[in-house]
Amino acid sequence: MDNNKVIIFDTTLRDGEQSPGASLNVFEKIEIARQLQRLNVDIIEAGFPVSSPSQFEAVKGIASEVSCVVAGLARAKEVDILSAYNALKDAAKFRIHTFIGTSDIHILGKFSNDSYGKSLSDKRNIVFKMTHDAVSLAKTFTDDVEFSTEDAGRTDINYLCEVIEAAIEAGATTINVPDTTGYTLPEEYGKIFRHIKQTVKNIDKVILSVHCHDDLGLAVANSLSGVINGARQVECTINGIGERAGNASLEEIVMALKVRKDLLGFYTDIMTTEIYNTSRMVSSFTGIVVQPNKAIVGDNAFAHESGIHQDGMLKDRNTYEIISPQTVGFSKTKIVLGKHSGKHGLKARLSEIGYSLNENELNEVYEKFTALADKKKEIFDDDLRIIMGDSFVNISSNHYVLEYMHVSMGTNLLPTSTVKIKKGSTLYQESATGDGAVDACFNAIERALGIKLNLESYQVRSITSGRQALGEVIVRIREDEKYFTGRGISTDVIEASVKAYISCINIHQNYLKEKEDNLMNQSSLSDISQAI
């Protein structure tokens, strides 16, 4: 590898998925991983295998699906590293990514127990030893071992260098220096890399990596500063999703490196024309909207496409546009298919926008496609993305099914709904009123099923163009500290809402069952839900 290539390490499926409410099912994760491969990222961090059985399954599924390097996260603990190895071992190429907190605040917070030593100095020594042991153990399973110093941005620089040296000595091949809390400024973050490069023994034998969070809006600038000062791997997520204000956004970093190659001289292997497709897929699956003024992938990012351009703009787009929409695959209004498109045409178009389906999946999707084409003359890419999102939800949870619904509402009329729901051979039916048509439906569903849920949020996403646009409803319910997200699509907002609520209930029921079956390892979850 030449010295100007920047490795793109995508952590959308790990750090990105830690965003509140973003939980993805295994089918969705594999679909995103396939799209990340089309985008040509170098490494996909697929999850945190030890944290839950579903994380383990997702990492295992992705590992056997894609051909690029698949990474799994593991604390500097034996149980984590073994779990990561077991999830990853079938991959064509894999990496174990182990980490430990190195700032005083993290050491004192995470290793407060006396078994990790009594004084800060004792605890530091133990963290040092844990680093060496973890990397050594990982090294027995693979040559490709990454080590991260969590909260490096706030870590004492001398101690940081010592820990990194230990990791390299134990065999780490990539050293990641994360600004976990998004606290640093670009020059300050760059300086850490300069210092590490100058100080740490054998630093030239490893790849240095940046991992930045956006709490002060500086994740992209910090990442670039790290690269300018010696890092050659960037950890980032699609749409910049992630804990709190999120991670550095893949698309912004990649395009900054590309547009300003004149000044910086670096390049990545990213297929930039796949950026927009990937962004849309991640937004649709996670339910995390992209604001219109988001750089690169926001609806308004390109003046021309927004419709608010002037003649002068058309004549010379360079006046205001430094990136052409085509470079990132931005295409809002492409008409792709209609009522008379065959299964072959559908499959081809789905493949172009990043979905590869087997025969059964295609049949199911085609059925939905023709139902939609009956209602809607022109089917856009976004419609297809929605159909796909809807399909995966249904594949993964198929308990309660809506059989019948009726709603009536109007001026001086209490909104009233009747629903009939089936589960296996059992029928549930009820009617109820509400403050609005949707509320009436939700009340009728709850009354029919004899449950009462804590509705946390209700979103309708404006999707696709034209009068008969598809609407996607996302509902989120909360139990304790956990969220459950359900989605439904329809040309009718009421119908979409009902579908979403029932899908949410099904997912919630799955969770209750899993919990009952003791499949969820709650104790290990509690201290690892936040990481790096």
Next chain:
Amino acid sequence: MDNNKVIIFDTTLRDGEQSPGASLNVFEKIEIARQLQRLNVDIIEAGFPVSSPSQFEAVKGIASEVSCVVAGLARAKEVDILSAYNALKDAAKFRIHTFIGTSDIHILGKFSNDSYGKSLSDKRNIVFKMTHDAVSLAKTFTDDVEFSTEDAGRTDINYLCEVIEAAIEAGATTINVPDTTGYTLPEEYGKIFRHIKQTVKNIDKVILSVHCHDDLGLAVANSLSGVINGARQVECTINGIGERAGNASLEEIVMALKVRKDLLGFYTDIMTTEIYNTSRMVSSFTGIVVQPNKAIVGDNAFAHESGIHQDGMLKDRNTYEIISPQTVGFSKTKIVLGKHSGKHGLKARLSEIGYSLNENELNEVYEKFTALADKKKEIFDDDLRIIMGDSFVNISSNHYVLEYMHVSMGTNLLPTSTVKIKKGSTLYQESATGDGAVDACFNAIERALGIKLNLESYQVRSITSGRQALGEVIVRIREDEKYFTGRGISTDVIEASVKAYISCINIHQNYLKEKEDNLMNQSSLSDISQAI
């Protein structure tokens, strides 16, 4: 003023309002200006007076309303500067902000006509002279004159310095060096400031200003780099809204300066506890959503508030949070009012979240408040914000009014709607079917009014918490290259949709009438809709 204060120049109402689809009416602009004053910004750029009569009116209205400095934008042309002066002259303190394109690409694009000289060199000379004349003219009206070199980021550095020197000689007191296309990298942008500081005569007599766009995700980092290298004014917008990927975000810059005062040493006079209120107001009025992973003001920006924290997190928030939610006034679930709250309580709470109403306005809002409190036990701040947004829409356009509606839909039932609409004493009524309940309503409305509109987008915003949450529907229609945005709120999504569509139709009808009355100066609009 000491040398470490950074002046905050808010351009939400000028550059921010240039976002596609963000158009605000005069009432909304004044309300936002009042809130910006509570936020304690130093300067409010209120608009671009010459660009349209409604811009002129808004600047005039704001100028007479707030006590901080009000700025108006003007090209380096006599007609613009006179218009700015006339709009601003009643302000307590005002600034004329004039600008001209200085990069070759802008000079050749905007001054292609031979009357501006034949060669690039001729044109550069004329731009130079226009600068001097414009600043001199502005100076006859006020001592506070700002001059901007549009597309400075791509301007030849020597020519840039010459133009700035001419502007200072003519009397400019603030020199703004915008990166109009969001093209520069932090170090590169900072270098421009270092060079200007070292080269330009009398540069110490003026305030240098940054104005950054976020096309590569670097607007905040570039702004900070400018400040580190000598700028003492930051031009920015709430939520980072603006053309394309938007402007540098006020809240990110202010909080970065505050959180990292240890390293940078600068401060602003911003009341950070008003940040969240301001963000919500701007989002609600413009209809531009804030993504959950947006720094400082996104729903997920604070791990604690998102509900996904763990015990360890609660014990030591410093482990992952570098800003406390209280610092920026983040409060998601505060219960403020209920059915039995009086008019006085309502007024007090509205005032706390930034709305000051006269008696008539309060009466109108109170009526809506009690109607809502009948349906909804707990009224949150967000509910109040929505009521306020709805009120201003209605105040400004009151033509067609919904008298009656009825909708019924269900399985194997064509969604059917009946509406009755009144305008003055004329009644319009019709029924229609559609692909969904909302579509049926829209069809019925169009049929009743005998119109057919181009529906560009339909959004439902998830607002407020609890089961009986208020929903806000935003519809956008398009005619030629112009958008018209209507909003409606209700606990019922169908009713909100109908209200939004009728409000949109009213706004569109206003426009048609204005156009007919020749109030719109189309020719001047065409070449100034994009600026700085």
